[in-house]
Amino acid sequence: MIVTSLVQTSVVVLATIFQASANRSTIQCGRTGASVNARVSGGSEPKSSEDWPWIVTLNTGPYLFNPPRSWNLGHDCGGTIVHAQWVITAAHCLDDENKKFPEVTPDFWTVTAGVFSRHVTTASVQRWQTKKVLRYIRHKNFRDEGGAQHHDIALLQLKTPFVFNNFVRPICLPYFRATNPGVHSRCKTAGWGITSENSKVYSLRLQEVQIPIINYSTCRLVYPNSVQRKEHLCGGEFYYGKVDACKGDSGGPLACELSDGSWYLAGIVSWGVGCGRKHAPGIYTNVRSYEQWVLKRIAYYSYKT
Structure with missing residues (x-):
């Protein structure tokens, strides 16, 4: 308990320093420049770079x-x-x-x-x-x-x-805004990667797609020896496929929106099997x-x- 408490305290102190540094700017983390707020397989173009x-x-x-x-x-x-x-x-x-x-x-x-x-x-x-x-x-x-x-x-x-x-x-880090995203949280990813599994050409325009979060137990059924609860988040349309990140999107954000309209970095595009396949969700590094x-x-x- 003492060790856990010390770890939690250190995170709070570091996060406070980090947030104080960020607050020197009048720009708040996780707020888009758009007035309102799809590798991306099955996605579409956002309105402008202000959305990302x-x-x-x-x-x-x-x-x-x-x-x-x-x-x-x-x-x-x-x-x-x-x-x-x-x-x-x-x-x-x-x-x-x-x-x-x-x-x-x-x-x-x-x-x-x-x-x-x-x-x-x-x-x-x-x-x-x-x-x-x-x-x-x-x-x-x-x-x-x-x-x-x-x-x-x-x-x-x-x-x-x-x-x-x-x-x-x-963007905000998870500590300031949320815990792990739940199943079907409002999360999106974006990138300039290929837009279908068989494509060989990266997109010249930014693409975005909404990514439903899939629970850990379901994800383990597909990747029993590869997915770890603390390391990974699982996302995509499990039964239908079609929405996913793909080659060229690696390293990009899995961003999730909260009720106040702010966004936080829940995951990092990491790996998967193919692009947008049924029963083969994409895997994201769990930033939290x-x-x-x-x-x-x-x-x-x-x-x-």
Whole structure:
């Protein structure tokens, strides 16, 4: 009981410091810039980047945006802004094609926020904020077991902070807003990944889809040796399929909305079998279980820097 109490107290202290830092900006976490509030398989386009101000595109290639339609240049993974200088993504996004870590050193990565369409236009460029990465921190227990990822979470510290506005904002972490999302909670994911399992081309425009949360016992029936209660969240239309994240959406957010209209980061797009298949839900890293890990590293490296 004493150990549990100390852990809970440390989380509260770290969370308070983190929130105080975030509050220096007039922008509140988890609030979209839109007046009101679908890899995404079975999804649709949001109205604008204001609907997803916390989502970012991660890239290591020389071509940032508007690549030839047949190429997947300009986008590697998704990520989520949780602080002006910090982004959360999936640990496996930092591996190369042979699953070797790291693919490249931190300074090769670019992180761009405020993106809706990857087509280069004057209006969109004015909204984009592109930052270089100072360091990445991958969870030390991350492992890939035949495509099933465990502890699939990583942090990217940016060299310079984002400037928050209607198109670039942080999402809330679970501590400030909610516990684990329940079955059928209002949750969504978004990304620039492929929009069907057989596609080979990433989307040039951001796609979003609503993701029903599936209970742990049902998920274990499908993945009996891979899904762990504390590590993973399960989402999708279990009996019908069709809605899911897919290749190119990894690292992006599973965001859940509360009754007050605010959004929090419940999960990170991690792995699954195919895209939008029946009885094969998508698996997301359960952010709530890693919140202390996140807060400690942000606090330590922000001070160290």
